[in-house]
Amino acid sequence: MSTTSKKDKFIANFMKNPVADAIGQQQTVREEAFQALRELEFPTLKDEAWKYTRVAGILNKEFEVKEVENPALSENYLIPDLKVNRLVFINGKFQSELSEIIDSDLDIKTTAQARFENHDAVGGYLGSLTNHKNEIFTALNTAFNQTGAFVQIQKNKKPQFPVHIIDVTEGEGVTYQPRNLFVLEEGAELDVIHTIEGDNGQSFTNLVNEFVIKENAKASYYQVQRNGEKNNHIQTTQVYQAQNSRFRTGTYTFGGKLIRNNVNIAVDGENCETILNGAFLLNGKQHVDNHTFVDHLQPHCESHENYKGIIGGKATGVFNGKVLVRPDSQKINAFQSNQNILLTEQAEINSKPELEIYADDVKCSHGSTTGQMDEEALFYLMSRGLTKAGAMGLMIQAFAAESIEIVEIEPLKQWIESLVEERCKEIQD
Amino acid sequence: MLSIKNLKASIEDTEILKGLDLEVKPGEIHAIMGPNGSGKSTLASVLAGREDYEVTEGDVKFNGKDLLDLEPNERAGEGLFLAFQYPVEIPGVSNMNFLKQAINSIREYKGEDAIAAKEFLKKVKEKQDLVGLSGRLANRSVNEGFSGGEKKRNEIFQMAMLDPKLAILDETDSGLDIDALKTVADGVNQLRRKDNAFIVITHYQRLLDYIVPDVVHVLSEGKIVKSGPKELALELEEKGYDWLKEDEGVNA
Numbered sequence: 001m002s003t004t005s006k007k008d009k010f011i012a013n014f015m016k017n018p019v020a021d022a023i024g025q026q027q028t029v030r031e032e033a034f035q036a037l038r039e040l041e042f043p044t045l046k047d048e049a050w051k052y053t054r055v056a057g058i059l060n061k062e063f064e065v066k067e068v069e070n071p072a073l074s075e076n077y078l079i080p081d082l083k084v085n086r087l088v089f090i091n092g093k094f095q096s097e098l099s100e101i102i103d104s105d106l107d108i109k110t111t112a113q114a115r116f117e118n119h120d121a122v123g124g125y126l127g128s129l130t131n132h133k134n135e136i137f138t139a140l141n142t143a144f145n146q147t148g149a150f151v152q153i154q155k156n157k158k159p160q161f162p163v164h165i166i167d168v169t170e171g172e173g174v175t176y177q178p179r180n181l182f183v184l185e186e187g188a189e190l191d192v193i194h195t196i197e198g199d200n201g202q203s204f205t206n207l208v209n210e211f212v213i214k215e216n217a218k219a220s221y222y223q224v225q226r227n228g229e230k231n232n233h234i235q236t237t238q239v240y241q242a243q244n245s246r247f248r249t250g251t252y253t254f255g256g257k258l259i260r261n262n263v264n265i266a267v268d269g270e271n272c273e274t275i276l277n278g279a280f281l282l283n284g285k286q287h288v289d290n291h292t293f294v295d296h297l298q299p300h301c302e303s304h305e306n307y308k309g310i311i312g313g314k315a316t317g318v319f320n321g322k323v324l325v326r327p328d329s330q331k332i333n334a335f336q337s338n339q340n341i342l343l344t345e346q347a348e349i350n351s352k353p354e355l356e357i358y359a360d361d362v363k364c365s366h367g368s369t370t371g372q373m374d375e376e377a378l379f380y381l382m383s384r385g386l387t388k389a390g391a392m393g394l395m396i397q398a399f400a401a402e403s404i405e406i407v408e409i410e411p412l413k414q415w416i417e418s419l420v421e422e423r424c425k426e427i428q429d
Numbered sequence: 430m431l432s433i434k435n436l437k438a439s440i441e442d443t444e445i446l447k448g449l450d451l452e453v454k455p456g457e458i459h460a461i462m463g464p465n466g467s468g469k470s471t472l473a474s475v476l477a478g479r480e481d482y483e484v485t486e487g488d489v490k491f492n493g494k495d496l497l498d499l500e501p502n503e504r505a506g507e508g509l510f511l512a513f514q515y516p517v518e519i520p521g522v523s524n525m526n527f528l529k530q531a532i533n534s535i536r537e538y539k540g541e542d543a544i545a546a547k548e549f550l551k552k553v554k555e556k557q558d559l560v561g562l563s564g565r566l567a568n569r570s571v572n573e574g575f576s577g578g579e580k581k582r583n584e585i586f587q588m589a590m591l592d593p594k595l596a597i598l599d600e601t602d603s604g605l606d607i608d609a610l611k612t613v614a615d616g617v618n619q620l621r622r623k624d625n626a627f628i629v630i631t632h633y634q635r636l637l638d639y640i641v642p643d644v645v646h647v648l649s650e651g652k653i654v655k656s657g658p659k660e661l662a663l664e665l666e667e668k669g670y671d672w673l674k675e676d677e678g679v680n681a
Binding site for chain 2: 375376380383386387388390391394395398402
């Protein structure tokens, strides 16, 4: 079977479901995406950006967009002691009964609804940042996405509570492609928490987020990936930062079978701050690939990146972080770090930090380390009575902590820390 | 309490302990002295369960249990404690969190309930005062950025918190100034009871001015070559170790 027909067959999975009508600019964007799908091929290991992540396994399978019969929200999906504006999606379908908006004047709705209303911001921004003309998974999402979350924060406004998006995958052979858009007008502030949950069914999810962050605005996006163990998940978060803006994101991966996280940030204004952190705690045959790209288009900005990998079983981690400093982007401070601990002989990490600097007056550094558990420290802790599992757990938590410190919402931070603690018990030996 | 018979241990095929015997009873303090390379630290490591060493022969009973069959944490659970010669720095792991887990792990091993937060804090305060570390451990990682003296005090502090039946102090005096040495010794002396015991491994006699042993053993080439009362330490200080090697009448 040739790859072309494999591609057509795979895309046909999504043809079965009619997509919502697109109007005006949205129609153009969608047509561009369909055009790209005709022209582009799915990546293979020969593509530099996909060198370690093989998607052929996903393409061979059949998936279907399926609704669940009795949608319910598990207590387990909620973050303890945190009040949020909650949007729940199950298999990509919005669940109004399970959702709750507590900030009364918050402009929040589904992208489907916003599109239906021909909302200005959706018309103007959805697809404005994404590379759907050249990147096939983004094109796939842009062509077939049904809905997602849309939040627009008006000038100098800040919701009292964070927005919490819960995406749940249930059932066998399920697919869906959420599309979220966040627009922060000048001086606006927004915290978004996105948790991904799932059962043990085989599934394919393809998520795209866009963040438009205007002057003086502050956005944070914290993602907790507790995908089901047979979930294949590909996502791209596309961010645009105007001057004096701040963006911080943390991606914390606990579940999933094959996960590819792309974070692309265009820093297109002076005096911006960008923080991108992440931690992945892997086990079994999990494969998690974090690709980040920070594009410093303007001078006088700061970016910090810190990813921590803890890899057990026969799992594989990939880290590829690129920072680009354009020729006139002087006085950039960019720091990048990826540290990993391999818990077993079969665990694997492919780490590639990249700095590409065309300006001469900058302060940039990057580093990557990979090692094993410190045996001497383990013995020390055990000699004080801690079990091996307890000692390793304590050390893994300490190792991951640095990547979690950036979370400014205290109950969320504590929750992520507790998930790390739980995960430690699962991933050892 | 502790009974070691004909213990032989190797590291990477080099035999370090070559048939060591030792009996320690409750209430006793034993000092083990000896030249560098005689096997003092190996003995401490083997007793605590460090994996690098292979026990090739012999038997170690600790309160009737076969010590060598137990994991390091189980040995701690049975009441064994090793004060490390080189305490390990563990960045990111908080002293308090670690100690609490240590206490609770040992309690769990013994089938006891976890310590109440209030009781834990009270104990921390009390024992910190004992070793002169008051307020210097909170919000810091285990041994990270500690001076040599602080690390050793922290070992004694942990010992006081865990209240072991048998504590082995592996060259706790090395690298300490006289004030720190006194503090460490005071700590040990205050913890001394009829039902616990100490093995003090040291290179120098001066610690034994402050921690007075019941028995002094001389370890040489992997065996105990002489045992005697506390005065033996003074004799060693004066004459060095060489005279023992020439002494035909070595007794174990």
